[in-house]
Amino acid sequence: MSRTEIIGKLKEILLAADDRNRDKVLACTEDSRLVADLGFSSVSMLYMVIAIEEEMDIRFENVGASDFETLGDVVNYIEAKLK
């Protein structure tokens, strides 16, 4: 799966998770900060991780919510896990 495909999938997950900030999610890039730009809370971060684990069949291990500052960090982690 390429980085663009991962971002596309992530956007799908985020839109299904919370459509309250739909415009922000649609416009987000790899540099978008999860908390400051996309308005993530620790619970929505957990929600995203659960959804990613189920949809992409990967496991987040030995990482915490604050290890991911931007969407790009999440993409990097997924990319490394999918290799």
Add this chain to the structure above:
Amino acid sequence: MEQKRTNRAKLFSPRYLVYDFVKATASLPGLIWMRPRWIYETEAAKKRIRGGALLIANHYGFFDPVYLMFAVWYRRHHFICGQEFFESKFRWLFKQFLCIPVDRKNFNFGSLREITDELKSGSLVSIFPEGHIHDDGGNLGAFKSGPVLIALQGKVPIVPVYVRPKAHFWNRVTFVIGEPIDLVKRYGKRPPMSEIDAIAEELHRKEEALKQIAYQKRR
């Protein structure tokens, strides 16, 4: 048949030795000191909690975990507590009391798995949705959405409990046990975040209702 075998193994596990010993020896002094009174929200709430469940309660003081152990006395409680307790010299004790550490500053996703694994294996996990001790003249603090997500992920019901502590030493401690709420049945496996936040608010209202019951009845 298989279910029976699992229960028996749990009953005699060395993992619970310290927990069960302390519980057995402290029960009588605890009962004399608290003179607890149980109030059930409905007839359905009187039914004993079997299998995995997430117990939520108000967090008024440091002794709340002890109160909860008396409120649902027939089950072992796995308490979710801050990582900082596990970094103290009492680490061993917290472990023996089946506490599950959670880093509040940087929530580790492994902790969520540990909690949901306990729930899925049929344990009772107890959590304070206010997140910390909230001593505001008896007022409940806002509930965090995390417990809702945990219950959904563990596919277990939430059991709301309100503890009315002693105001004076001659008062009794009152436990109000609410009816279990099956979130998966009601909202599906993974409702959107907006709904999860709404459920957390609903649980807060439920806890307020239990509080009303606790304060309506005479001690």
